Amino acid sequence: MNSWNEGYFTDSTYTFGYYRELSPNFIRWCLTLKGFVAPEVDGGCHCELGIGQGVSANIHAATSAGKFFGTDFNPAHAANAQELADASGSNAKFFEDSFEEFAKRDDLPQFDTITFHGIWSWVSDENRRHMLDFVRKHLKSGGAVYCSYNCLPGWAPVAPFRELLKLHDTFHAGGNADERVKAAMSFVDEFIAAKPAYLEIAPAFAERFEQIKKHNPHYIAHEYLNLDWDLMYFTDVVDMFRDAKLDFAATALPVEALERLGVSEEAWAFLRKVGDPLFREQMRDYFVNRQFRKDLFVRGLRRLSPFELQRKILETRYVLLRPAEDVTLKIATGTVEVKLTEEIYRPLLEFLQEDNFRPKTFVEYLQRHPDTKPPALVEAANLLVSGNSVMPCQSEATVKRVKKTCERFNAYVCERSKVNESIKFLASPVTGMGISANRFQQIFLSTYKAGERSADALVKAVWDMMSRQGQRIVVNGEKVDDVDKNLTQLKSAAETFLSKELPIFKALQL
Ligand SMILES: C[S@@+](CC[C@H](N)C(=O)[O-])C[C@H]1O[C@@H](n2cnc3c(N)ncnc32)[C@H](O)[C@@H]1O
Structure with missing residues (x-):
């Protein structure tokens, strides 16, 4: 039993995920899109609380021209994060402080962004107070905070699921972390099979459980086996941030800046009559049955004029993340699927693909297509970024400044993935x-950078590594033992890499 963990699950370490919502450049872009003045990101100071393994924190430290700080009281997390920072040479500083200790420090700068992902609902009231104290003390005027949390009403019918897992763990705890998760999950399985009356009024319970089963056991443990798990309404969280002098500005889901989308006509007819934007935002959670929010708060909200908003969005450079023909012209948002108009989006995607995916501004597009309406292009930027097909880029000056740290970070991750495939993300100086x-793409990339150009040479690099470690490829969850089948699959992956993925990796300067 640990004494430093304050009820937070620490018997296994967290997963190696990456979240773009924590990126200073992405935060800047979401705020701009919603029509607010965004904090400085070129050369600013940024901080993440509860960095976990530090993958997001280190990618943002490597890609930001400014200074980067973070903390996590789990020493294994802080150590992994610092190892990544040392490898990239980003000078990011990671601490092993609890939120309480971190809030008391007086050797930290004032920050332009402070982020916490996957923390707010999983810590005690007291810790939320420490986090807000930190924000009160360390956020610059005009600075932004990103906070994600589990919310009501979406969790209401399925919240008892978490209670079952936690209760099982309390009464039957034994074995290592994975065994505890497995035992608690089988218990819930048996519970559902026994048809309790509760499921008649909450049929979503069993469906949700099926989705949760697909997650990594470490994720499940950190999500559901903590002492604390508090569900809040959006408006309650807004009130808490208001006490620290911050106002709600936007969500980190850009498509939500277009309020009409994502809900049915009847829902919109209702929502548009709710005049207060905060009340409307809360009511929207009912209409889309939201369970998780990704909110951006600002200390000192200032509005951009519609013209400034348009200019800033159109003057941003954008990079295409997949071949134009592979972009699906549909975006799932809220309860509705949004269809993108072929005649507007196809030429735009072709334009972004030109010159080997070179990042381009939409001002350049307007010069070539003067009949296009600028507001339609602002909406297109929003929907393409929302669909994860396009990303907003950093300034060219910033890209130059952070190229070296990104190169070092990526080289380290590619090398590490030869023996440990935990980090499945690389840092793009272009997008920040x-x-x-994935591991194969990383090894293909490093082999290509070492001067090999043929698919056969890329396959050889991966296969030599796999053979040495007795590994085989896995297709649909099944290990493939036959060597020829392994080589055929790898050859096809290497060819796709060279023809489709490499041009994009180059444009992203990976
Ligand atoms: C669910 S994980 C999220 C990690 C990371 N933000 C991510 O999304 O990958 C929560 C993290 O917060 C850390 N944490 C929880 N309570 C803390 C506290 N009181 N002080 C410092 N870190 C804490 C945990 O160790 C864990 O790494």
Whole structure:
């Protein structure tokens, strides 16, 4: 039993996930899109509380021209994060402080952004107070906070699920962390099979459980086995931030800046009559049955004029993340699927693909297509970024400043993935964000950078490594033992890498 963990689950370490919502560049862009003045990101100071393994924190430290700080009271997390920082040379500083200790420090600068992802609902009231104290003391005027949390009403019918897992763990705790998660999950399985009356009024319970089963056991443990798990309404969280002088500005889901989308016509007819934007935002959670929120708060909200908003969004450079023909012109949001108009989006995607995916501004597009309406392009930028097909880029000056740290971070991750495939993201100096790259793509990339150009040479690099470690590829969850089948699959992956993925990796300067 640990004494430093304050009820937080520490019997296994957290997963190695990456979240673009924590990126200073992405935060800047979401706030701009919603029509607010965004904090400084070129050369600013940024901080993440509860960094976990530090993958997001380190990618943002490597890609930001400013200074980066973070803390996590789990020493294994802080150590992994610092190892990544040392490898990239980003000079990020990671501490092993609890939120309480961190809030008391007086050797930290004032921050432009402070982020916490996957923390707020999983810690005590007291810890939320420490986090807000930290924000009160360390956020600059004009600075932004990103906070994600589990919310009501979406969790209401299924919240008792968490209670079952926790109760099982309290009464039957035994074995290592994975065994405890497995035992608690089988208990819930048996519970559902026994048809309790509760499920008649909460049929979503069993469905949700099926989804949760697919998660990594370490994720499940950190999500559901903590002492604390508090569900809040959006408006309650807004009140808490208001006490620290922050106002709600936007969500980190850009499509939500277009309020009409994502809900049915009847829902919109209702919502548009709710005049107060905070009340409307809360009511929207009922209409989309939201369970998780990704909110951005600002200390000192200032509005951009509609013209400034438009200019800033159109003058931003954008990079395409997949071949134009592979972009699906549909975006799932709220309860509705949004269809993108072929005649507007196809030419735009072709334009972004030109010159080997070189990042481009929409001002350049307007010069070539003067009949296009600028507001339609602002909306297109929003929907393409929301669909994860396009990303907003950093300034060219910033890209130059952070290229070296990104190169070092990526080289380290690619090397590490030869023996440990935990980090599946690389840092793009162009976007200031992480880009998903699996182990094979990482080894193909490092082999290509070492001067090999043929698919056969890339396959050889991966296969030599796999053979040495007695590994085989896995297709649909099944290990493939046959060597020829392994080589055929790898050859196909290497060819796709060279023809489709490499041009994009180059544009992203991975
Ligand atoms: C669910 S994880 C999220 C990690 C990371 N933000 C991410 O999304 O990958 C929560 C993290 O907060 C840390 N944490 C929880 N309570 C803390 C406290 N009181 N002080 C410092 N860190 C804490 C945990 O160790 C854990 O790494």
